[in-house]
Amino acid sequence: MEHTPRLISSEVAALWNAYMQNSMTYCVIRHFAEVNEDPDCTDLIKTALTTCQYVITEVKQIFEKENHAVPIGFTQEDVNLKAGRIYSDLFTMRYIKYMASVGTAASAAFLEVLARNDVRVFFSTTSQMFMKLYNDSCDLLLKKGVFVRSPTIPPMEKAEYLQSESFLSGLVGKHRPLTAIELAHISKNSETNSIGRTFLVGFSQAAQSPDVRKFMERGIEIAAKHETVFRNILVEDGVPLPTTWDSTVSESIDPPYSDKLIMFQTNSLSAISVAGYGAAIGASLRKDLGGHYTRLVSEILQFANDGVKLMIENRWLEQPPQNVDREALRNREN
Structure with missing residues (x-):
């Protein structure tokens, strides 16, 4: 049947x-x-x-x-x-x-x-x-020769097991070199912030609402700060910096998108960043990297939460499907 x-x-x-x-x-x-x-x-x-x-x-x-x-x-x-x-x-x-x-x-x-x-x-x-x-x-x-590659590292000479817990160190004093997987996550998260910052620069000049423009400016500052954190990690480790992801943004203030779309795209990028940082925390064994990601995640979560509030205030946030509110049904007026 x-x-x-x-x-x-x-x-x-x-x-x-x-x-x-x-x-x-x-x-x-x-x-x-x-x-x-x-x-x-x-x-x-x-x-x-x-x-x-x-x-x-x-x-x-x-x-x-x-x-x-x-x-x-x-x-x-x-x-x-x-x-x-x-x-x-x-x-x-x-x-x-x-x-x-x-x-x-x-x-x-x-x-x-x-x-x-x-x-x-x-x-x-x-x-x-x-x-x-x-x-x-x-x-x-x-x-076109514009693909941005992650940093390169020398070939590993032989496979071997770790012999010291110092591999996990990094909060204080000297730390061991970045692993390939840690470099991969740093590169990916740098890319996310660079794309987001470029997007927000355009949004900040084309958004119609002053509150949205101000919110975009805050996002630009956060993305630039996070990019700096990642670049400093690479510099301290002596890793060649990848080429920039920046793209030209015109001087146009004619809005191609609604403020509703601008805010939704911004919050989507924030959610992608949080997911990326979470994955990086799980894959990064150096303690200082976990500390960086934890701090940066907290900042993005606060930014995203404020974005949700702004969208609700302007009736731009569509309610996602949810379960029945049983308490509301029980407490309804007869």
Whole structure:
């Protein structure tokens, strides 16, 4: 006897999050497409838009089939295609690469908590689409000679076991050299902050609300500070610094995106940073690195919390699916 079960909470959460993220990303890239001047970037942009549109359409169909409210998300009202360029075509490529990597990781992570076959097939497909988009963007950046690589280290001469707990030291005095995995996380988190800072510089001059502009300025300061922390770690360890991720930001103040989208994108980048720092804490055995990440995570969490408050005040934060409030039902007025 065939049986199609209802969506479970983790499936609803995964689908809802996918819709919100991709409807936002679609708007961002839609404006990139409008101002793009690099012919080499055209196909990459088209693939990115197709991927986002696939996610939006499929989630909508699943929710409608289940009589589940489709999220408001982001629409054409959140993007002004007539606005001038703010970010360079190079930043477009880097943004697509970065968001494709986030989409790949999110789709793969969601698979662990999915039960229904159709939902698993959907996220398996999106994971493959985002992976292709990521590889295409990497190939394009490499072709143009602007792919930012993480630092290189000499080849390890032989494999051996540790013989001293000094490997864990680092809070006081001399510490041992960074491991390859620690370098990888420092590079990744530096990239996140650099992309975020570039985005926020443009947002800070194009946002319509003074409160949003002020919030963006605060975010720029935090991202720059965190980049400095990571660069200092590399300098102290004698590691060659990677080339900068900065891209040109124009002087345009004509807003291509709504303040609602600007705040959602900013909070999304904050969430990605927290996840990245958390992963780095688990992979970093040097104590001083754990101390750095713990302190920086706390700062981002406070920034993100203030961002949520600002969005609620302006009625920009869409309520995610949640369980029934039993207490409210019991205490209702007759």
